[in-house]
Amino acid sequence: xxxxxxxxxxxxLKAARGAGLSWGLAEEAAGAVFxxxxxxxxxxxxLCGYLDACGHDRPGEEALCPLVxxxxxxxxxxxxxxxxxxxxxxxxxxxxxxLLPFLxxxxxxxxxxxxxxxxxxxxxxxxxxxxxxxAPCQLRRGTNSQIDPGRAGQxxxxxxxACCIDRLTVYAHRTYAPATSQSRLAxxxxxxxxxx
Amino acid sequence: xxxxxxxxxxxxxxxxxxxADERQAGRVERLRADFDWIMARADLLxxxxxxxxxxxxxxxxxxxxxxxxxxxxxxxxxxxxxLVDGLAACMHAEEDVAHRIDGAVxxxxxxxxxxxxxxxxxxxxxxxxxxQARVWYVSEEKLEPRLGERHEEPLEPYxxxxxxxxxxxxxxxxxxxxxxxxxxxxxxxRHPEHRHMARRLQIVGNIEFGxxxxxxxxxxxxxxxxxxxxxxxxxxxKFDPRSDRWLRITMYQGAPFPDxxxxxxxxxxxxxxxxxxxxxx
Numbered sequence: 001x002x003x004x005x006x007x008x009x010x011x012x013l014k015a016a017r018g019a020g021l022s023w024g025l026a027e028e029a030a031g032a033v034f035x036x037x038x039x040x041x042x043x044x045x046x047l048c049g050y051l052d053a054c055g056h057d058r059p060g061e062e063a064l065c066p067l068v069x070x071x072x073x074x075x076x077x078x079x080x081x082x083x084x085x086x087x088x089x090x091x092x093x094x095x096x097x098x099l100l101p102f103l104x105x106x107x108x109x110x111x112x113x114x115x116x117x118x119x120x121x122x123x124x125x126x127x128x129x130x131x132x133x134x135a136p137c138q139l140r141r142g143t144n145s146q147i148d149p150g151r152a153g154q155x156x157x158x159x160x161x162a163c164c165i166d167r168l169t170v171y172a173h174r175t176y177a178p179a180t181s182q183s184r185l186a187x188x189x190x191x192x193x194x195x196x
Numbered sequence: 197x198x199x200x201x202x203x204x205x206x207x208x209x210x211x212x213x214x215x216a217d218e219r220q221a222g223r224v225e226r227l228r229a230d231f232d233w234i235m236a237r238a239d240l241l242x243x244x245x246x247x248x249x250x251x252x253x254x255x256x257x258x259x260x261x262x263x264x265x266x267x268x269x270x271x272x273x274x275x276x277x278x279l280v281d282g283l284a285a286c287m288h289a290e291e292d293v294a295h296r297i298d299g300a301v302x303x304x305x306x307x308x309x310x311x312x313x314x315x316x317x318x319x320x321x322x323x324x325x326x327x328q329a330r331v332w333y334v335s336e337e338k339l340e341p342r343l344g345e346r347h348e349e350p351l352e353p354y355x356x357x358x359x360x361x362x363x364x365x366x367x368x369x370x371x372x373x374x375x376x377x378x379x380x381x382x383x384x385x386r387h388p389e390h391r392h393m394a395r396r397l398q399i400v401g402n403i404e405f406g407x408x409x410x411x412x413x414x415x416x417x418x419x420x421x422x423x424x425x426x427x428x429x430x431x432x433x434k435f436d437p438r439s440d441r442w443l444r445i446t447m448y449q450g451a452p453f454p455d456x457x458x459x460x461x462x463x464x465x466x467x468x469x470x471x472x473x474x475x476x477x
Contacts, residue, residue, distance in 0.1 A: 176336035
């Protein structure tokens with residue numbers, strides 16, 4: 001089954017909400033997934049990785065939430081390096097791929113996130129550590145965009161993400177209220193017969 | 197005049213509109229009386245009138261029911277295709293779920309925007325049970341939006357963010373105690389629960405008809421009124437309530453059969469023809 005990016009983002013919104021995020025933060029998660037897949041980057045994998053780990057930090061291994069950190073960056077409340085070549089340590093960040101869409105909103109779009117422990121930063125060689133678990137990250141000011149804006153042409157989710165869709169669907173299901181006899185009667189206003 | 201013909205056709209449409217629902221039946225009956233007024237005024241229109249539409253609209257506001265006023269305004273659009281036909285192309289919504297929040301705006305300015313955009317919430321006491329009597333949720337069984345009773349069913353954990361009035365009031369309360377010179381971003385760091393509302397405010401602030409300005413979770417809310425608004429965008433007519441949240445509508449009445457496609461004007465089918473026009477067709 002093939003998914004449009006709009007459908008994928010709508011599922012990501014419900015999944016993030018189902019995992020316990022506020023609606024506003026869940027909207028950020030959906031937007032991040034959309035942005036990443038437009039550029040051929042595995043946003044649903046990173047969101048699955050984050051939601052699976054969310055709230056399961058062992059003492060002493062706490063890592064930053066990429067969505068809370070990302071919104072602080074895009075809202076302008078978290079500092080970023082001002083000068084080309086400057087860098088700023090963030091500490092461990094979960095599923096750091098999810099930071100990229102937020103960094104891209106900071107004018108002029110030249111702040112990079114790098115994770116020295118995860119090797120090369122070229123987008124086609126993302127280590128799975130960008131998607132799952134956490135990695136010590138740094139922000140750097142570059143001279144150009146980390147992700148080439150010319151990549152933003154994808155409109156559908158490739159089939160091999162089906163397992164991530166299944167996982168997000170499980171989270172999304174938590175936003176649906178179980179039916180009761182009262183809700184069956186009242187919900188759609190037609191009573192128990194719906195034969196009109 | 198051509199407009200007078202159209203008014204009579206619209207009046208015939210109202211005469212053909214029958215509903216069992218008492219509330220709506222009363223409104224339709226009043227609409228028929230309103231059409232007597234509209235037809236009489238339309239017959240008096242003259243090319244020498246100064247600002248005739250303005251005069252008619254203002255007089256209608258004083259004399260007609262809401263249904264009648266809406267009917268009058270719809271009729272006044274009809275002769276002005278050059279002004280209104282293009283609007284059909286912009287009746288869709290850009291659904292960008294993560295419209296970027298401008299976090300740099302000052303908290304004091306956000307509070308002022310909330311007070312201005314949501315001034316209609318001033319008369320609603322959201323601490324009263326009736327003002328929050330309803331919950332919008334998605335049913336597991338049907339995977340469709342549903343409306344439940346907040347105080348009678350365990351639905352609140354599943355609530356959808358479809359109550360902007362209440363959410364705006366909550367955000368106003370928290371913003372009122374925040375440093376007005378600080379940024380919205382700083383406020384949202386402390387109150388992430390308002391992030392959805394902050395985004396909504398920045399979206400609807402630029403869209404005059406961006407949302408329904410009334411209490412969407414109040415005990416007195418009639419869901420079919422929301423449905424009627426939405427369905428009218430699809431061209432639905434003869435709104436026929438069957439309960440407070442279920443209705444029948446009419447679509448394509450008067451639309452041509454295949455053998456009539458070449459002879460009927462597709463832009464002239466909303467109102468039925470007059471009896472004499474049918475006789476000579």
